[in-house]
Structures are given as C-alpha cells and as structure tokens.
Amino acid sequence: MGAFAKKCDCNQPTRCQHPYFIRYRDAGGRQREETGFRTQDAAKERLLALHARRANTPASKAELIRHYGQMRFEEFVDDYMGRQRRLSHGTTYDYEHLARNHLMPGLGSRRVETFTAMVVEKFLTTMERLGTPDSTQFKVYVLLKTLLLDAHRKGVIEEHPLQGVDAPRYEAERAVVPTMEQITGIKTAADNDRFSMFIDMMAGCGLRNGEAPALNVNNIVANDAYRVTEQVHHRSKKLESSSTGSPASSAKFPCRRASVRQSSASSRGTAPPRTATYSKVLAPST
Numbered sequence: 001m002g003a004f005a006k007k008c009d010c011n012q013p014t015r016c017q018h019p020y021f022i023r024y025r026d027a028g029g030r031q032r033e034e035t036g037f038r039t040q041d042a043a044k045e046r047l048l049a050l051h052a053r054r055a056n057t058p059a060s061k062a063e064l065i066r067h068y069g070q071m072r073f074e075e076f077v078d079d080y081m082g083r084q085r086r087l088s089h090g091t092t093y094d095y096e097h098l099a100r101n102h103l104m105p106g107l108g109s110r111r112v113e114t115f116t117a118m119v120v121e122k123f124l125t126t127m128e129r130l131g132t133p134d135s136t137q138f139k140v141y142v143l144l145k146t147l148l149l150d151a152h153r154k155g156v157i158e159e160h161p162l163q164g165v166d167a168p169r170y171e172a173e174r175a176v177v178p179t180m181e182q183i184t185g186i187k188t189a190a191d192n193d194r195f196s197m198f199i200d201m202m203a204g205c206g207l208r209n210g211e212a213p214a215l216n217v218n219n220i221v222a223n224d225a226y227r228v229t230e231q232v233h234h235r236s237k238k239l240e241s242s243s244t245g246s247p248a249s250s251a252k253f254p255c256r257r258a259s260v261r262q263s264s265a266s267s268r269g270t271a272p273p274r275t276a277t278y279s280k281v282l283a284p285s286t
Contacts, residue, residue, distance in 0.1 A: 002050065004043035014040075024050050026158070029066055030113070061155060068156040069113035073147075074104050076112050080147055088240045090233045095143055102127070102140045112151050115161045120144065124168060138170035178203070201226075214239055 002024030010016040020043040021035035037043040054062075068076065077099050081092070106123055123144070127137050148161040178186075183203050187196045198212040207215075210231035219227045231242040 002047040004037070004040065004047065022047055026050075026054065026065070029062070030069060065155050068151060068154060069111065071112050072108065073110050073112055073115075074108035076151065077103065077147060080150060088233075089236050089238065090240065093235060094139070098136075098140050098143050102132070102136070103144060107144075112156050115148055115151070115157055116159065117161060117163050117165050120148070120161060120165050124165070128168075134168065134170045135172075137168040141168050210234060211242060214242075 002022055004020050004022045006013045006016070006018050006020055008016060008018040010018065019035055020037040020040060021033060022037065022043050023031060023033050024047060026032050034046065037046065068079075071079070081087075081095065084092075087095070106126060107119075110119070124137070124141065127140065132140075145162055145167075148157060151157045152161055183199060187199050190196065190199075197215070201207045201212050201215060202209075205226055207228065208231070210233060211228050213232040214230045216230070219229060221227045228242055230239055232238070233240055
C-alpha cells in the first residue's frame with residue numbers, strides 16, 4: 001500500500017516536530033512521494049485514500065495514465081492536435097504557432113505528469129520577464145490551459161494544474177469606428193465594385209475581414225438578415241467555417257444596407273442593372 005517515515009536524524013523521531021512523508025505507487029504504477037504530514041494518523045489516512053483510489057481505477061484508465069504520464073509535453077501536444085476533428089485551419093495554425101514558439105522552448109521536454117500549478121506560474125513569470133506582449137501571453141495561457149485540463153480529465157495530472165494560478169490579463173484597445181465620410185472616401189479611392197460591396201457589408205452589417213469575402217446569397221435568411229457561417233482564412237485563402245460554428249449557433253446580422261437584398265434580387269433578374277456586379281460576387285457557392 002505504501003510507507004511513511006521522517007527524513008530527520010532525531011533520537012526520538014516520533015516526538016520531534018519534523019513532518020512525515022509517504023511513498024506510494026499511483027494508478028499508473030509510478031512511485032510517488034508526498035510530505036507535510038504532522039502526525040502518523042494523517043500520513044496513514046492519506047495512504048488509505050490513495051490505495052482506495054488505485055483499487056477503484058479501471059485497468060484501461062490505469063494504462064491511459066501510464067501512457068500519457070510518461071509522455072513528453074511536446075509529444076502530448078502533437079497527440080492532442082491529432083485528436084481534434086473540428087478545429088478550423090486558422091485555429092490549428094494558431095495553436096501550432098503558439099506551441100512551437102512559446103510552449104516548446106520552455107516546457108517541451110517536461111513529462112506531462114510533472115505539471116503543477118507552480119510550474120505554470122514560473123512559466124508565465126518567464127514570459128512576462130521576456131517582454132512577451134500581453135495579447136500573446138493570454139493566447140499562450142489559454143492553449144496551455146486547454147492542454148493541461150485535457151491531461152487532468154484523463155487522470156494523468158492528479159491535482160488541478162491551474163489552481164491558484166494568476167492568469168494573464170489582456171484588455172484589447174478600444175476600436176476606432178470610421179465615420180460615414182471616411183467610409184465613402186475609402187470606396188471612392190478604391191473605385192472597385194467588389195471592394196465597395198465588402199466595405200458596405202463590413203460597415204453596415206459588422207462583418208469581419210474574413211467574413212466579407214465569403215458573402216453568399218444562400219446565407220440570406222430573411223429580407224433583412226444575413227447569417228454568418230463561413231469565412232476566408234487570411235493565410236490559406238480558403239473558405240472555412242467561421243468561429244461562430246454551426247448554422248444553428250451562427251451569428252445573424254441585420255442588413256441595414258440594400259446591397260445584399262438587391263444582389264439577391266439581381267440573381268433572379270428583378271433588381272436594377274447597377275447591382276449586377278454585386279450579384280456576381282454573391283453567387284451561390286458550389
């Protein structure tokens with residue numbers, strides 16, 4: 001089941017004030033050691049609790065703990081990414097970039113089972129000391145939290161790896177909303193119907209940079225509503241699902257400008273000729 005003792009050289013160790021320590025084997029078969037027990041009874045109670053936990057751990061879970069516990073963190077990250085089936089191209093790229101440039105240099109060689117809240121705190125302190133931007137610190141912390149909680153749920157990390165950790169704080173700068181005169185000036189300077197439509201949708205419906213190029217008449221769900229379900233990734237230039245997820249949970253924006261409705265009507269031959277260029281842009285995807 002385990003053993004308990006004191007590391008001191010006192011003549012009467014049972015009466016001295018030094019704490020007891022215990023040695024035991026966890027569910028994965030690894031030898032562990034804990035200290036800080038003031039009495040023998042406290043050490044025995046802890047050993048009994050650990051023994052009961054190990055006895056109630058199924059063999060399949062014990063094998064899972066043993067497998068992932070000995071894995072290096074860099075291998076665990078690769079394994080985690082390989083198990084994700086619904087990550088978009090953009091999210092996958094960002095995770096790999098953050099892991100390669102920030103997590104791997106300091107944590108890549110560490111075994112997964114050795115992560116504690118203190119390890120996370122030291123890592124965050126190192127990032128801050130190196131002058132890592134606040135926004136990057138926050139993104140790295142979110143990724144690290146996701147990975148460690150995955151290991152914690154599997155039982156690989158016994159104690160919560162983020163308990164008491166002071167998470168990085170990041171407040172985005174206040175957005176600057178262009179005036180109507182500025183928007184008109186941008187469209188005039190561009191002198192391009194396709195670009196003008198993007199500007200109309202971004203200014204009138206609040207679409208983001210990647211969502212505007214993914215405009216599609218199939219996403220018009222009412223006379224005055226446009227559903228955002230996809231976007232064009234700025235690196236791959238490929239169409240992918242937007243961060244809002246499935247159509248059931250997608251964002252809907254009111255069409256405060258007539259361009260989308262006119263474009264849809266133009267595809268049916270009922271709109272004025274001046275919207276013909278927009279209708280080509282909004283052609284249904286195949």
